[in-house]
Structures are given as C-alpha cells and as structure tokens.
Amino acid sequence: MDVADFFGIAAGNKMADKFERTGYHAAKSELVNAPIIDEFPVVMECELAEVIDAENMYCIVGKIVNTQAEETLLDEKDRVEIEKLNALIFDQFKSGYYVTGEKAGKAWNAGKDLMK
Numbered sequence: 001m002d003v004a005d006f007f008g009i010a011a012g013n014k015m016a017d018k019f020e021r022t023g024y025h026a027a028k029s030e031l032v033n034a035p036i037i038d039e040f041p042v043v044m045e046c047e048l049a050e051v052i053d054a055e056n057m058y059c060i061v062g063k064i065v066n067t068q069a070e071e072t073l074l075d076e077k078d079r080v081e082i083e084k085l086n087a088l089i090f091d092q093f094k095s096g097y098y099v100t101g102e103k104a105g106k107a108w109n110a111g112k113d114l115m116k
Contacts, residue, residue, distance in 0.1 A: 029066075049063040
C-alpha cells in the first residue's frame, strides 16, 4: 500500500530516484507507454480508448491490451482468483485504501429473485 500510494503522489519526471526509494523495479512495456512494476502481483496494460467530456463528468476509458499475474494467484483456467489477490482499492472520496478478499455473492444470481 505504501509503495502504491507513493507511486501515485511522486511524479517520475520530478523525482529521478522514484524507484530506487522503494526498492521496486520497472520494466518497459512492449505494448503501451508505461512501466510494468515487477513486484506487483497483477499488471494490466491499458491504452486510451476514449475521453468523454460531458457537462457533469469527465471519463477516461481504457482498453486492456495485456494482463500479467503471478502464477500463485491463478486458478486451473488461468484466471486470477480474487480471494487470493487481496486487491488494494483506492477510494478518492474518503481518501482511503481497502482490501478485497471475501466473496459476497454470485453475479447474475444475487438479484434473480427480483426478476419474478
């Protein structure tokens, strides 16, 4: 969490030793103009798909062009198991970080009774 937060607040063009300070390592992506951080368990490489600038919102839409994950996080079909990942979620409205892990319900099934 501390490293992810630091990467979010430290601008690489103003802090030349950004990676040295953390001990983490970056590799150049072959697909997008962004680094891949070797120590992060999951990396999703995205390219800009669309920018929506409306009266009440500004959205940046990305297209995922590659995903890399540690093998220990994958199931038998090579899908990331969220329960193992403990993904860090950033909430900008409460300035907080939260962790996933427990499955709360089954998608496309939890609201099924309301369809009757």
